[in-house]
Amino acid sequence: MKQTLGYLCIILLVFTIVVKGQEQEADTSATAMLEKLTEVKGQVEGMNETVLEMKSTLDALKKIKISGYIQSQFVNVNSDATVGGFSGGNFDKNYHNRFQVRRGRVKFLYDNDLTQYVIQLDAIPTGVTIKDAYITSREPWLRMFALTAGVFDRPFGFEIAYSSSSRETPERSRIFQTLFPGERDLGAKVEFSSLEGPLSFLNFKGGWFTGNGIANETDNAKDFIGRIGVSLPFTEENLAIDAGLSAYSGSVLRETGKKSYTLSSVTKAGADSTTKYIDRTYFGADLQVYYDVPVIGGFSLRGEFISGKQPGDASASTYHKVNTSSPTDIYLRNFVGYYVNYVQNLGLSNQFVLKYDVYDPNSDVSGDDINQNVAAKLGAADIKYTTLGVGLVHHWDANVKFTLYYESVKNETTKYVASLKEDIKDNVLTLRMQYKF
Amino acid sequence: MKNLFLAVLFGLAAFGFRGPGDVITVKGSDTMVILAQRWAELYMGKNSGITIQVTGGGSGIGISALINGTTEICNSSRPMKNSERDKLKQRFNSLGVEIKVAKDGLSIYVSESNTVKELTLAQIKDIYTGKITNWKQIGGPDKKIIVYGRENSSGTYVYFRDFVLQGEDFTSTMQSLPGTAAVVNAVSKDKFGVGFGGAAYAKGIHIMRVKKDASSQAFEPTAETIKSGSYPITRYLYLYTRTRPTGQIKEYIDWILSPEGQQVVQKVGYFPVK
Numbered sequence: 067m068k069q070t071l072g073y074l075c076i077i078l079l080v081f082t083i084v085v086k087g088q089e090q091e092a093d094t095s096a097t098a099m100l101e102k103l104t105e106v107k108g109q110v111e112g113m114n115e116t117v118l119e120m121k122s123t124l125d126a127l128k129k130i131k132i133s134g135y136i137q138s139q140f141v142n143v144n145s146d147a148t149v150g151g152f153s154g155g156n157f158d159k160n161y162h163n164r165f166q167v168r169r170g171r172v173k174f175l176y177d178n179d180l181t182q183y184v185i186q187l188d189a190i191p192t193g194v195t196i197k198d199a200y201i202t203s204r205e206p207w208l209r210m211f212a213l214t215a216g217v218f219d220r221p222f223g224f225e226i227a228y229s230s231s232s233r234e235t236p237e238r239s240r241i242f243q244t245l246f247p248g249e250r251d252l253g254a255k256v257e258f259s260s261l262e263g264p265l266s267f268l269n270f271k272g273g274w275f276t277g278n279g280i281a282n283e284t285d286n287a288k289d290f291i292g293r294i295g296v297s298l299p300f301t302e303e304n305l306a307i308d309a310g311l312s313a314y315s316g317s318v319l320r321e322t323g324k325k326s327y328t329l330s331s332v333t334k335a336g337a338d339s340t341t342k343y344i345d346r347t348y349f350g351a352d353l354q355v356y357y358d359v360p361v362i363g364g365f366s367l368r369g370e371f372i373s374g375k376q377p378g379d380a381s382a383s384t385y386h387k388v389n390t391s392s393p394t395d396i397y398l399r400n401f402v403g404y405y406v407n408y409v410q411n412l413g414l415s416n417q418f419v420l421k422y423d424v425y426d427p428n429s430d431v432s433g434d435d436i437n438q439n440v441a442a443k444l445g446a447a448d449i450k451y452t453t454l455g456v457g458l459v460h461h462w463d464a465n466v467k468f469t470l471y472y473e474s475v476k477n478e479t480t481k482y483v484a485s486l487k488e489d490i491k492d493n494v495l496t497l498r499m500q501y502k503f
Numbered sequence: 504m505k506n507l508f509l510a511v512l513f514g515l516a517a518f519g520f521r522g523p524g525d526v527i528t529v530k531g532s533d534t535m536v537i538l539a540q541r542w543a544e545l546y547m548g549k550n551s552g553i554t555i556q557v558t559g560g561g562s563g564i565g566i567s568a569l570i571n572g573t574t575e576i577c578n579s580s581r582p583m584k585n586s587e588r589d590k591l592k593q594r595f596n597s598l599g600v601e602i603k604v605a606k607d608g609l610s611i612y613v614s615e616s617n618t619v620k621e622l623t624l625a626q627i628k629d630i631y632t633g634k635i636t637n638w639k640q641i642g643g644p645d646k647k648i649i650v651y652g653r654e655n656s657s658g659t660y661v662y663f664r665d666f667v668l669q670g671e672d673f674t675s676t677m678q679s680l681p682g683t684a685a686v687v688n689a690v691s692k693d694k695f696g697v698g699f700g701g702a703a704y705a706k707g708i709h710i711m712r713v714k715k716d717a718s719s720q721a722f723e724p725t726a727e728t729i730k731s732g733s734y735p736i737t738r739y740l741y742l743y744t745r746t747r748p749t750g751q752i753k754e755y756i757d758w759i760l761s762p763e764g765q766q767v768v769q770k771v772g773y774f775p776v777k
Contacts, residue, residue, distance in 0.1 A: 121679075209670075232593050261585055262665075299588065299598055304747065306588075306598050356596045360747045364596030411596050414572055414745070464571040 134172035135502035145491035215254040221271035240425040241403030251275040284388035289316025304358035312350035317343035321393035330430040335443040348374035363411030371404040383427035417459040426450035437482035531565020531578035534701040562658025580658035606774040608724025609736040611711040621712035621721040633674030651698035703772030
């Protein structure tokens with residue numbers, strides 16, 4: 067009996083030890099699991115914090131936007147003469163074709179919603195130049211008005227603001243290249259635009275500029291440039307009509323001892339040696355129509371007309387630039403110019419382009435009027451040019467496009483200028499490849 | 504030189520024309536991704552020769568893809584902006600074609616255990632602009648409101664900002680999540696969270712009743728309240744194409760608008776336009 071009791075006690079003791087051991091083991095593993103859980107929780111929280119930190123960094127980086135494009139091209143003209151100035155730069159008399167990097171742009175934008183910082187550079191083999199450098203600030207209440215200051219596109223017409231990377235023709239019209247070389251000017255402008263709401267069809271941009279492109283100021287007079295536009299989308303019909311009226315009201319300085327000649331007569335130019343600031347005045351109207359043609363694709367028909375007074379030089383109708391070390395006379399001409407541009411999308415990848423472009427730097431004279439009388443001071447700078455361009459654009463993918471474009475350039479002729487007795491051989495063929503990101 | 508020009512012109516033209524394939528790409532709104540997938544599955548089942556590839560990413564991403572030419576159809580839970588139309592105009596000489604394919608009641612999600620059951624539009628705006636930060640300010644417990652929302656590429660984000668916040672910015676404390684499913688998931692696990700998104704995603708959470716103002720009646724987003732316009736945050740869901748749809752794309756869109764396609768809208772949890 068005692069022996070049995072002893073055995074029972076031993077069994078109970080062993081059982082108690084085993085159970086206790088198991089309990090302790092369970093306690094230990096539960097504690098370990100809890101510790102592990104706390105550790106994992108801590109790690110998750112740590113990762114969460116890291117993600118939040120990364121997110122704030124990423125949000126800041128998202129404000130920086132870099133874009134750009136390169137245009138590489140082969141250009142051929144049908145002459146060895148010095149021509150091609152309006153097709154990417156003059157050719158030398160010794161050659162008539164060339165490879166060229168026409169534009170190599172990189173644009174940095176810091177977009178902080180209501181304020182923007184923009185720098186755009188053009189890096190090509192001949193050098194690096196600044197194209198844009200400006201700040202824009204939009205008011206926070208209506209978000210309709212913005213102020214921009216620095217170097218940026220002149221707010222005139224349509225073609226200036228239409229990016230070279232999007233444009234279907236290799237270059238802008240002759241009139242824009244003459245009146246607004248480089249497109250940009252130094253100044254400040256205000257802009258009105260409403261993204262939504264009843265005024266969303268209306269836009270305005272206008273301001274005061276040095277009138278010297280990106281060069282430094284040379285006089286006290288500032289030039290006003292502005293455009294008021296409407297944008298009428300008819301979404302049901304897939305038709306859009308945009309239009310605008312533009313004005314340039316400015317002047318150039320007549321330097322002391324120099325004259326301003328008005329070239330409006332075929333017999334004698336009017337001379338002025340008293341007026342200090344000579345008028346530089348342009349008026350423009352532009353219209354763009356877009357329509358989606360079923361099956362074929364959308365087309366656009368764009369046109370602009372500009373007329374006004376241009377204070378140029380004897381040899382060129384670009385605006386007169388003040389040169390204190392070597393001053394020259396001013397030649398004031400009434401000019402007129404326009405273009406019509408038709409672009410037809412052919413499916414998703416191709417576009418057919420047709421453009422007719424006219425620039426008459428002196429609308430008061432024509433043909434044989436030029437250089438008939440020396441006193442009229444007329445010459446090659448008064449010759450009218452018309453350009454008919456035809457081409458095809460092929461969009462290889464979202465980044466790359468190819469442009470093939472042929473321009474037939476005709477000029478007015480005059481029997482009184484040896485080089486202008488017949489049409490100059492200056493037709494241009496351009497084959498361009500562009501990468502844009 | 505003219506002959507050379509013509510030869511290259513025709514060569515490029517011939518090279519450039521690529522025949523239409525049998526693959527239709529659809530990209531855009533995350534809100535619509537389930538709906539678009541259901542449509543695609545059903546349509547491909549009936550038309551064995553066609554492949555429809557559906558991806559999300561957000562309405563903004565879809566519209567960008569439409570502009571870049573990398574998708575044929577864009578799903579969007581918001582109307583296209585004027586600036587986006589301008590880009591289409593620039594590249595394709597077209598304003599794009601807008602097709603309304605469904606209606607949605609933009610829903611306000613809270614946890615099932617949340618005691619606040621209805622909100623006014625003004626209160627929702629104040630929560631999402633950071634003026635109301637505690638549930639007790641709107642009749643709930645004394646707990647901080649955890650605000651969940653979408654990323655700015657989302658059409659739902661833009662619609663909510665423009666319509667509910669009336670153009671004001673979201674509070675900086677909002678946690679931006681990459682899709683409506685993520686918002687629903689976060690709110691379902693957060694007793695004091697609030698989120699917004701399409702009605703079709705409302706699983707495991709409670710949908711708030713919403714009223715126009717304090718004196719109005721509150722409504723849940725249901726087929727009746729959305730159709731009648733009683734539910735105050737109602738929007739359309741759109742498809743966009745670059746140009747007038749033709750061929751297979753037109754047939755597909757016509758089918759989406761047919762009774763069969765609109766039945767899918769209802770099954771997924773949205774509301775038909777017809």
